[in-house]
Amino acid sequence: MDDNIPDQAQAGQMPASIGKVTLQGLARELGLSTATISLALRDSPMVAEATRLKVQEVARARGYVANRGAAALRTARTNIVALGLHDIVNPSFTELLAAVEDALTAAGKTVLLGVSQEDVARQTRTLGTLAEYRPDAFLVSPAAYSTIADLKALASTGIAVVQVTREIEGSGFDFAGSDDVTGVALGVAHLVALGHTRIGMLGGFGAISTGRKRLAGYKAGLAAAGLTFDPTLVMEGPGLREEGRRQLARLLALEEPPTAAVSFNDLSAFGALMELQAAGLTVGRDFSLVGYDDIGEAKVWHPGLTSVHTFIPEYGRAAADLALKRIADPSRPVERVEMPPKLVVRATTAPPVPVKRRPL
């Protein structure tokens, strides 16, 4: 075997032609046309077995690396999927990103990443730049306050658009996410079944679809149990640890604090757990808490967090599938995938303590 892995130092002194192996180069060397080389490398039946093997062997030996940009120019297919996420540090989105990346690469697509950081202006810039690479599809979790027009602007270039996790209602694009209304209602029902009647919510934002749906789920859960909705028990803010901690502190400071709470996501719940501990309360006894999403971290906690499992990797894969299907057939009917969530009971929920916790 010859050593075709040049050292960086060596590379500096080498003659000239490194990394410049093209179809034309191979064609010249083999005395064939570029067409034949191209077909041979892609295992076309139009080229004879012997030639194909020869071509592939020489290509490997010369270290040929196809130039997909050039190919894309000709075929109008890049095999790139642009991922526009509003955030990637939040673990639920990290899990989503991982699942989507996995599903897409398995299907031969490559991921071009853009992060909006929950800022519509930045999102516009970022998605615009991504569009210049002509991805076959956009997979988007829109930033808060995004409008239908923001997504339409993408689609106007003829690129497939799929929404994941979050959606812009009425935008008419494919969507994959969890059925949040049902999901949060599930958490409320669990608390109600344990005997809680005063249940708070560590909430998200009304500016994003998940915030609205999860709040709706909270209300639906209360209504189903015949409990009245008390707006003072609902906190609003970003679904972060710090915020969850603050929100729980505020709930506890109420004149008539709740005995339990559901939350917008697990991160809020983790923060709340910290606050409970800091306040000297024991979760699963003095206070009950239900998380949302059931990310990997939830079951590692002590005590284990009762949470609503939303199958993030599953709907991430579903979103990838939707994108692939729309690339294959741009005129297919719009499809929505809403995964039904499942309550996972662990140790942060228990019947309310009847007496002492009530100031009044």
Next chain:
Amino acid sequence: MDDNIPDQAQAGQMPASIGKVTLQGLARELGLSTATISLALRDSPMVAEATRLKVQEVARARGYVANRGAAALRTARTNIVALGLHDIVNPSFTELLAAVEDALTAAGKTVLLGVSQEDVARQTRTLGTLAEYRPDAFLVSPAAYSTIADLKALASTGIAVVQVTREIEGSGFDFAGSDDVTGVALGVAHLVALGHTRIGMLGGFGAISTGRKRLAGYKAGLAAAGLTFDPTLVMEGPGLREEGRRQLARLLALEEPPTAAVSFNDLSAFGALMELQAAGLTVGRDFSLVGYDDIGEAKVWHPGLTSVHTFIPEYGRAAADLALKRIADPSRPVERVEMPPKLVVRATTAPPVPVKRRPL
């Protein structure tokens, strides 16, 4: 203003030419050559002010979106930076990814993402695919067991290669990360100063550079304090919450358990905190624990985790810078950026309890 945001339903019935605005189209419409359009759009001084404005206006009106693939073919510069990470769910890598993405997009680059999932074979496939898009640079955190040859294979195509967080010693590529030997030693020194003499390590793996360096830092810290190294106090495994929890359980089960421990990363430490709590021990009193990296989550914990801050976003930006600099000048001398870490003392460390915790 005219409404150039076509509805998806509308798009179906529209004549024909949507999203197909090219330089040539604009040229025809304006009665100019493509050369002029190209120059005008890039604000070249060679084109008259009036023409430039006219061109830019029409381009905007027609919704022109440049095709970077085509441009790249001509200029041999894609403005893509390929990011090859071994993992993206671990929050420390998430923080890194976020910082790198931010720095690169600020510099006009776009991120093409590949994840190896700590699997060399998958890494080879993934990086190979990324290479087909001809990124201007590769930013890589190599999977465990990667060899120099794995990176050299990339560089042989003439693409800049920069290592981040992890490195392959002797590979001769740029690197940005933290000075882990100093870092962990800092943690050990802190515990020693508090009076601990029996200090364990919740460890990583020897198959990755950070695992080796952090272990070396542990040993260096002990040596500096005149303490002897006891291999039974060192645990090995992936730096995950579950694993940290298991490792701490094993440490506690020793005949002569340590009174404190440093860890490979914060995740291990968080897991260990869970285990301590589950074991009925109070961290910061019965046991002292020092994390590593000081990710955002560390300060939200209750009690706050004492940890060694490694400036992940900073060295992420440094890595991005190294890539940009090497793109600009491929023959510049190899550069290594090793950020000095800083100990952040919070509430998980305290002097050892002198008596009862010793079985013997």
Next chain:
DNA sequence: TCGTTCATGTTAAACGATTTAACGGCAACG
């Protein structure tokens, strides 16, 4: 023997941008 078919290859034209030498027009200059 003479079309036909078949198996393999080749030619040449895209794809959409960038780049550079050359060009036409015009004002100024001698």
Next chain:
DNA sequence: CGTTGCCGTTAAATCGTTTAACATGAACGA
């Protein structure tokens, strides 16, 4: 009035690949 110089613009080549249309023989059936 011819020449020079400048300015704005253009023609044409180029990047690396794919693909429709065409060429070349050999084999085959009649």
